Amino acid sequence: MSDVDVALAERLSVDPTLGDELQSLVLRLGEQRLTVKELTLTGAYQGTNVSYTVGRLRERGLITYELDADDRRVVHVALSPAGRELHARLAARVASLAAASTDETLATLHQSVKHVLRDLR
Numbered sequence: 001m002s003d004v005d006v007a008l009a010e011r012l013s014v015d016p017t018l019g020d021e022l023q024s025l026v027l028r029l030g031e032q033r034l035t036v037k038e039l040t041l042t043g044a045y046q047g048t049n050v051s052y053t054v055g056r057l058r059e060r061g062l063i064t065y066e067l068d069a070d071d072r073r074v075v076h077v078a079l080s081p082a083g084r085e086l087h088a089r090l091a092a093r094v095a096s097l098a099a100a101s102t103d104e105t106l107a108t109l110h111q112s113v114k115h116v117l118r119d120l121r
Contacts (some may be wrong), residue, residue, distance in 0.1 A: 004119040024084055025053050027090050035068075057108060062086060 028042065039050045054077055057063045062083035068074035079087055101109065 001098070021049070021053055022057060022060075022062075023086075024089055025050070025057060026079065027085050027094075029077065029079050029083070030083075030087060030091075031079070032077055036075045036077065039077070057083070 011110055025039070028039070036050055039054075054063065054065070054075075057077075058065045060082075061080055063077045064080050066076045066078075068076060098106065098109070
């Protein structure tokens with residue numbers, strides 16, 4: 001990861017006890033209720049990684065975890081009230097950084113996000 005990527009990750013972080021991947025998944029979920037498979041289909045997460053990350057978010061009380069009534073192999077996840085609060089803080093942080101950015105810094109941000117997403121695959 002480049003120095004710019006590291007600096008960006010540090011500036012985006014609103015909870016130093018959560019890693020970038022956990023915060024990324026909280027941002028991705030937002031107000032949605034998704035299956036673990038749907039999260040992997042977004043292309044940003046691999047099956048084993050997303051299962052591990054979902055487990056960590058569940059342990060911290062940031063998501064709800066519900067087995068499908070018709071197919072017990074399918075798991076639905078959504079943000080809990082604490083997860084929605086964290087999502088709001090993360091989204092506000094991203095918005096404030098974007099609002100304060102120039103075209104050049106937004107281009108750098110775009111490149112950094114591409115690197116982060118590539119590294120998550």
